Amino acid sequence: MDFISDPTCWQQSVDPSAPPELILSDLLMPKLQGDELLKQVATRYPSTVRALITGDSSRDIPELAGANVHFILPKPFTESDFSYVLDSVERLYDLPLSDKARNQLAGLEALPVLPSRIRKINQALRDPDADVGHIALMVSEEPALVARLLQLANSAYLGFGKQTMSVEVALNRLGTTVTSALATCMLAQKVFSQVSAQEHQSIVDQHLKLAGLSRNLSEQLGVAKAHQESIYLAALMSALGELVIREMGTHQQDIESLSTIEPGRSDALVITSYILILWGYSLEIAQIVLESEEEIELTTLPQSEGQMIWLCRQWMKQDSQTSRNQFCQQLAPQIGHFFQDWPE
Known part of the structure; x- marks a missing residue:
């Protein structure tokens, strides 16, 4: 840990070959405001996680948040608030993502x-x-x-x-x-200014349906209750990634095919996993989100929480009773019967 008393000299205190994992800055400082300092950090070290400590009640939190700030700690904050930031940063570095993906995620302007x-x-x-x-x-x-x-x-x-x-x-x-x-x-x-209330509600509704369906399937397959809750949480919170992408101006119909952050992975799910860690959720939940796009053979039973969500997502994509029936016929009997009994 390095402590710097003069904010204008922060760059001289950082080893360029080993970018800091986390920089915390007070907002109100002489010579250089904390939000401006973190803007410089974002430019120089885009993958570094950035946190702002503030007791300035004259500025709104949304005004301070943005591409340069990942966490805001309003004063007075507690030891548990501080631990929450440290734990989240540790989990971020445990996410199975490339450095390139981390850099891109850390710089997203729409990241809430x-x-x-x-x-x-x-x-x-x-x-x-x-x-x-x-x-x-x-x-x-x-x-x-x-x-x-x-x-x-x-x-x-x-x-x-x-x-x-x-x-x-x-x-x-x-x-x-x-x-x-x-x-x-x-x-x-x-926190989303470009997404209408109606569109926000529509996206959340779709993921509520996915979450309920996924949890019921996991119960049908005898999954422990604690894991059922993890599945529900991962499926519902996947809405966050879609909302961020919509906030960035992408059309809804293009979201599913978007894969620009990490090759072979859905941008919406990668963004969701990153946000969940930033917002204090466990690494396990973020990994379930990432695993929920792993395809399986339809004739086999899902072996992981993520695979159950993937299977339910495929069923929800069927847009007619005929296509649903055809889809169910391809599934293992236990799974096929479950979906056939699920009300539309």
Whole structure:
């Protein structure tokens, strides 16, 4: 670790042959503002992860975020906030991506910084001592999120028979993993200025369907409950990569074929895996996202969480009852029967 007192001399303190993995900078500094310093870092060392510490309440977080900043730590921050950044950076370097891909990802202008509202809700959900009633109040301030939570909590296909209109009951039914994923996808709309609310909703809806289908398939195949939740989370959060690409101006119909960051990998899934690590999710979830484009023989049973998502994605691509029937006939009987019984 290197500590630099004069921000204008930061480059002299860095070994050019060994770019730093992480640079943290205060925002308000003499001679050079922190956001400008990180802009210089991004130009000189594009793969370095960049974090900004700020107590300046006069500037909005979205104004500070962008291609030059990966993390923003508003003051006062806690030790756990700091650990979250360090853990995330460690996981980023464990992602199975090339240096070229890391450089490109680190410089994406549309890469979103985790909104503070999502961070606070997710922190509360991860706290084992958190009061469910307090979390319900936080969630209730977001009407669109409440509506979607209640919809899922009343879904027969997630195993819920009794109807409820209680946010607390919905939180208990869905659990922290599903609630956190849904809150992240729904509230992320605030960081995308070029994606309309209607389009955002459409993309999230498609991935909600994929997530529910994938989790039900994993349950059918006897996958442990903890892994079912990981599958649901990876499938739903894959919406983030699509949203980033749409924010960059790519047409929706072109997203699936886009593979410019890492050869042989979908840009949307690579971006999703990168964002998930930046936003504090586990390396396991990011790897499931990447594995969800690994093709398998249709006649075989999926052997990994990612393969189950891939199979469900193929079924969702069938645009008619005839094509769905033909698709099911190619599958192992256990899988074919599952999809034939799934309502459209």
